[in-house]
Amino acid sequence: KQEVTQIPAALSVPEGENLVLNCSFTDSAIYNLQWFRQDPGKGLTSLLLIQSSQREQTSGRLNASLDKSSGRSTLYIAASQPGDSATYLCALLISSGSARQLTFGSGTQLTVLP
Amino acid sequence: EAQVTQNPRYLITVTGKKLTVTCSQNMNHEYMSWYRQDPGLGLRQIYYSMNVEVTDKGDVPEGYKVSRKEKRNFPLILESPSPNQTSLYFCASSFTGRQPQHFGDGTRLSIL
Numbered sequence: 001k002q003e004v005t006q007i008p009a010a011l012s013v014p015e016g017e018n019l020v021l022n023c024s025f026t027d028s029a030i031y032n033l034q035w036f037r038q039d040p041g042k043g044l045t046s047l048l049l050i051q052s053s054q055r056e057q058t059s060g061r062l063n064a065s066l067d068k069s070s071g072r073s074t075l076y077i078a079a080s081q082p083g084d085s086a087t088y089l090c091a092l093l094i095s096s097g098s099a100r101q102l103t104f105g106s107g108t109q110l111t112v113l114p
Numbered sequence: 115e116a117q118v119t120q121n122p123r124y125l126i127t128v129t130g131k132k133l134t135v136t137c138s139q140n141m142n143h144e145y146m147s148w149y150r151q152d153p154g155l156g157l158r159q160i161y162y163s164m165n166v167e168v169t170d171k172g173d174v175p176e177g178y179k180v181s182r183k184e185k186r187n188f189p190l191i192l193e194s195p196s197p198n199q200t201s202l203y204f205c206a207s208s209f210t211g212r213q214p215q216h217f218g219d220g221t222r223l224s225i226l
């Protein structure tokens with residue numbers, strides 16, 4: 001059974017810092033990996049999706065990498081802003097036949113201090 | 115506007131009283147899914163549906179039912195709710211399940 005771990009559970013940084021969030025997983029037989037953002041009282045917003053054949057994806061100040069062999073993904077946030085404060089979740093999709101199962105990590109709660 | 119709509123957003127009810135949480139999407143997505151989110155356990159998949167009349171169990175299906183009679187709707191049914199089903203529930207959809215999923219804003223259920 002896939003297990004997904006996110007470290008650290010919480011992170012506080014001053015505005016302007018570059019930071020890295022980590023996601024590790026136990027089963028490398030994944031279809032893709034997604035990073036989501038969750039704001040308090042809200043649903044999840046998809047940030048980046050990396051296919052299993054890809055190594056990284058970029059969107060603006062965000063860069064996500066995937067290393068299936070080591071079971072790790074990182075989300076890099078450049079020049080952090082207070083508006084980046086949220087919980088960040090990684091999720092792995094297992095897709096086999098008609099199965100589509102998404103397994104989430106517990107998230108990293110990020111606070112960017114002005 | 116593309117969206118996934120859940121109702122109700124909040125519900126407090128009692129053990130054993132049947133309830134339904136509705137989910138509707140306006141993006142013509144084939145894939146829809148339900149998750150519950152609990153402190154320390156994260157988000158866990160309850161059920162998902164690949165298309166009309168096609169549903170399958172996720173990781174924690176016990177105590178829940180779903181139906182998919184129309185493409186846009188995917189209600190979550192708790193036939194006899196119990197306190198351990200107190201949680202924050204999310205519905206999500208995507209075209210085939212392999213694309214980024216769009217999430218609703220969540221339904222907070224409290225079962226007393």
